Amino acid sequence: MKILGIETSCDETSAAVVEKGRNVLSCVTASQIKKHSEFGGVVPEIASREHIKKITEIVKSSLENANLKLKEINAIAVTNTPGLVGSLLVGINFAKGLSFSLKKPLIAVNHLKAHIAANYICHKNLKPPFLALIISGGHSNIVEVKNFCEFKGISKTMDDSIGEAFDKIGRALNLPYPAGAKIDELSKNVKEIKYSFPKPKVRKNPLNFSFSGVKTAVLNKLKEEKEKNNAIKIEDFAASFQKTVCDVVCEKVSTAIKFKKSKKLVVCGGVSANSKIREELKKLSQTLNFELFLPELKFCTDNAAMVASQAFFEFEDGNIQQNFNLNAKSCFSF
Numbered sequence: 001m002k003i004l005g006i007e008t009s010c011d012e013t014s015a016a017v018v019e020k021g022r023n024v025l026s027c028v029t030a031s032q033i034k035k036h037s038e039f040g041g042v043v044p045e046i047a048s049r050e051h052i053k054k055i056t057e058i059v060k061s062s063l064e065n066a067n068l069k070l071k072e073i074n075a076i077a078v079t080n081t082p083g084l085v086g087s088l089l090v091g092i093n094f095a096k097g098l099s100f101s102l103k104k105p106l107i108a109v110n111h112l113k114a115h116i117a118a119n120y121i122c123h124k125n126l127k128p129p130f131l132a133l134i135i136s137g138g139h140s141n142i143v144e145v146k147n148f149c150e151f152k153g154i155s156k157t158m159d160d161s162i163g164e165a166f167d168k169i170g171r172a173l174n175l176p177y178p179a180g181a182k183i184d185e186l187s188k189n190v191k192e193i194k195y196s197f198p199k200p201k202v203r204k205n206p207l208n209f210s211f212s213g214v215k216t217a218v219l220n221k222l223k224e225e226k227e228k229n230n231a232i233k234i235e236d237f238a239a240s241f242q243k244t245v246c247d248v249v250c251e252k253v254s255t256a257i258k259f260k261k262s263k264k265l266v267v268c269g270g271v272s273a274n275s276k277i278r279e280e281l282k283k284l285s286q287t288l289n290f291e292l293f294l295p296e297l298k299f300c301t302d303n304a305a306m307v308a309s310q311a312f313f314e315f316e317d318g319n320i321q322q323n324f325n326l327n328a329k330s331c332f333s334f
């Protein structure tokens with residue numbers, strides 16, 4: 001079973017061919033970062049227009065790299081939610097066209113479920129049940145994955161997502177968008193954490209995340225240092241901010257693991273590429289004695305291989321589009 005996956009939910013145009021949900025035959029991704037960085041974030045209209053420009057050549061290259069003809073593909077999968085509607089529609093319409101002309105099944109894939117599925121590619125024997133921590137540019141969630149297609153959200157963010165916080169702090173430090181990887185890199189040179197920022201308290205559900213308070217605390221400190229004419233070392237801000245959010249992530253994971261008595265944690269999303277978070281989660285897994293699954297770095301950020309992977313399990317579960325009514329949906333919560 002070879003599935004062609006298409007991902008256009010935000011600012012990456014990606015196509016991949018994956019066999020039986022685990023074996024990546026090709027994955028080609030065009031990033032639009034350069035087009036958006038001068039605006040300090042993704043501009044939706046530019047994103048849609050870039051997808052339109054790139055999608056045909058990206059799909060063609062993914063087939064060429066897999067050494068396959070279109071007729072050898074068994075099904076077409078596409079991300080339909082969550083994401084930028086104009087961007088999602090480009091991928092959806094392209095996938096519909098392929099499915100219609102080839103008379104092959106069309107499978108709709110949820111982008112967040114696809115992020116989790118990146119781990120099925122990297123860990124060949126991984127199977128639910130497990131707890132999943134999704135830390136991406138748009139989302140921060142802890143989810144109970146009961147089966148490949150059965151999910152129950154147990155934690156979400158009350159305000160900003162973790163990736164948004166990284167990117168906003170990066171902007172204040174004059175780093176190019178998206179700033180997560182740069183903050184990670186800058187922090188590596190810092191031996192001693194200079195600033196301590198408060199960790200958010202979330203009432204009602206202690207598992208829920210909140211990142212807007214940390215973000216404001218960092219911005220206020222930055223302003224204060226500037227007003228006092230103190231020398232500002234952006235490395236210190238980067239490392240102190242990163243430590244705070246890393247502590248928050250570890251605290252929430254620890255509570256969730258104990259609460260659900262879980263023995264397995266799967267981590268995914270762009271921020272799962274963060275070296276400090278990876279290191280601290282590894283330590284936590286030893287202390288609390290759970291198995292930790294992290295995706296390879298290339299499968300942390302948006303890619304179509306993860307879409308084709310989740311699509312295989314959706315297909316096995318009978319989740320195939322019965323007509324060509326598939327539409328884009330901007331928001332989704334577990």
Ligand code: KG4
Nearest residue numbers: 136137138163178180181270271274301302
């Ligand atoms: O999962 P993703 O590609 O897109 C969404 O689905 O949102 O995540 C992108 C996010 C951006 O906010 C980016 O700054 C962040 O992932 N990111 C990182 C690192 N690499 C990417 N954040 C922290 N450390 C990193 N090494």
Ligand code: ZN
Nearest residue numbers: 136270301302
């Ligand atoms: Zn994503």
